[in-house]
Amino acid sequence: MASANPHKAVEIAAVLAEAMPAVKIVPRPSELGDVAEDGETLADNALIKARFVCAAAGEPSIADDTGLEVDALGGAPGVHSARYAGPEADPVANLSKLMAALGEVPPPQRTARFRTVVAVVLADGSEILADGVVEGTIATAPRGTRGFGYDPVFVPDEAAPLTFAEMSAEAKNQISHRGRALRALAGRL
Known part of the structure; x- marks a missing residue:
């Protein structure tokens, strides 16, 4: 797996285990270092990460990128969700910035969606993309x-x-953006 995020590893492994029990998901080894997520789209970032890890490890790699798109903020944070409060920001800072940006926006106008794009890069260089959205x-x-x-x-x-x-993790995985993207991906592998 191209992500070093252990939370993502658990989610991805749980969802893929349903459709592909023989697949083992392993987080990106720390010795590979960070991967610059400088793409303009979620698909760009997922492919950047999957290509990097596949080339470095010589093994098939799966990566995802997720964006929270808030309508009242013109789709922000979107592709910048992981770095919304700055390049070194943590999830608490990102969440704080989001809540501050929404300020007094009333609940009916707080519509949003999570969008995930999952990429797999195989050792032969072939690439497979799938996406999932939850409103x-x-x-x-x-x-x-x-x-x-x-x-x-x-x-x-x-x-x-x-x-x-x-x-619960199980209930979330059944309807989540990442779960939907992974199930779509499993159908293509």
């Missing part, structure tokens, strides 16, 4: 203790009034 809204305050990133404020339409962070 929802941004809560007025963080709720829940599970998940990571923007999960405490994202309320998926299909599970309202719960945020992703209030849902």
